[in-house]
Amino acid sequence: MKKNTSSRRDFIKVTGHAGVAAGLSMTILPSLVKAENEFLADSAFTQHALPYAYNALEPVIDAMTMEIHYSKHATGYAKNLAEACAAEKVNTNSEKLENLLRNISKYSTKMRNNGGGHYNHELFWQCMRPGTAAKPEGNLAAAIDRSFGSFETFKTQFSDAGKNRFGSGWAWLVQTPDHHLVVTSTPNQDNPLMDISEVKGTPLLGLDVWEHAYYLKYQNKRPDYINNWWNLVNWDFVAKRMM
Numbered sequence: 239m240k241k242n243t244s245s246r247r248d249f250i251k252v253t254g255h256a257g258v259a260a261g262l263s264m265t266i267l268p269s270l271v272k273a274e275n276e277f278l279a280d281s282a283f284t285q286h287a288l289p290y291a292y293n294a295l296e297p298v299i300d301a302m303t304m305e306i307h308y309s310k311h312a313t314g315y316a317k318n319l320a321e322a323c324a325a326e327k328v329n330t331n332s333e334k335l336e337n338l339l340r341n342i343s344k345y346s347t348k349m350r351n352n353g354g355g356h357y358n359h360e361l362f363w364q365c366m367r368p369g370t371a372a373k374p375e376g377n378l379a380a381a382i383d384r385s386f387g388s389f390e391t392f393k394t395q396f397s398d399a400g401k402n403r404f405g406s407g408w409a410w411l412v413q414t415p416d417h418h419l420v421v422t423s424t425p426n427q428d429n430p431l432m433d434i435s436e437v438k439g440t441p442l443l444g445l446d447v448w449e450h451a452y453y454l455k456y457q458n459k460r461p462d463y464i465n466n467w468w469n470l471v472n473w474d475f476v477a478k479r480m481m
């Protein structure tokens with residue numbers, strides 16, 4: 239199998255200017271704040287500002303990883319998506335990104351990889367927030383209990399989906415068209431909106447398990463990254479996505 243372009247070697251290469259990046263990554267960026275509802279209303283084709291500073295999720299996710307992840311990887315997906323849309327005559331002023339993803343089989347591999355990459359990362363940033371996460375409450379908590387039996391059972395299934403994803407990909411909590419909650423995993427930058435996805439539905443919560451999301455701090459210890467990541471989950475945002 240051909241190795242993906244965001245390989246470990248490429249990621250480490252990106253961090254070559256560590257001294258400069260470290261200084262930038264520890265800077266508080268007050269301009270990088272936006273409302274959660276912006277994503278809920280319109281997941282656009284363009285990259286939004288990160289909703290917190292690069293160092294805001296420490297110690298779970300270090301500042302340099304956040305800076306490289308957002309400004310290099312995610313920015314690259316947005317740029318390549320714009321190129322694919324121009325080449326394939328997608329009107330980004332009238333088309334909805336979600337609708338494009340639901341018909342992704344009609345488009346190129348470049349559109350699939352970068353459309354998914356852009357959507358997934360825009361969602362991922364909002365699925366996290368600084369501070370210590372509490373458990374979900376209200377309708378979301380009740381839906382999790384109905385679908386999985388308990389929050390702990392759900393948490394184990396979701397963690398296993400991320401830990402057991404071979405190579406690069408994502409773990410998801412998904413609301414299916416019949417309003418059940420399920421856990422699934424997708425390879426690369428695919429997601430459950432896509433018509434090529436084995437499990438289809440609305441992504442409520444997504445976890446990036448590509449190495450570039452955690453390798454600087456955790457190296458090959460993906461389970462440690464996933465276990466710590468639960469402290470960041472923005473359950474309010476997840477709850478607002480439920481229909």
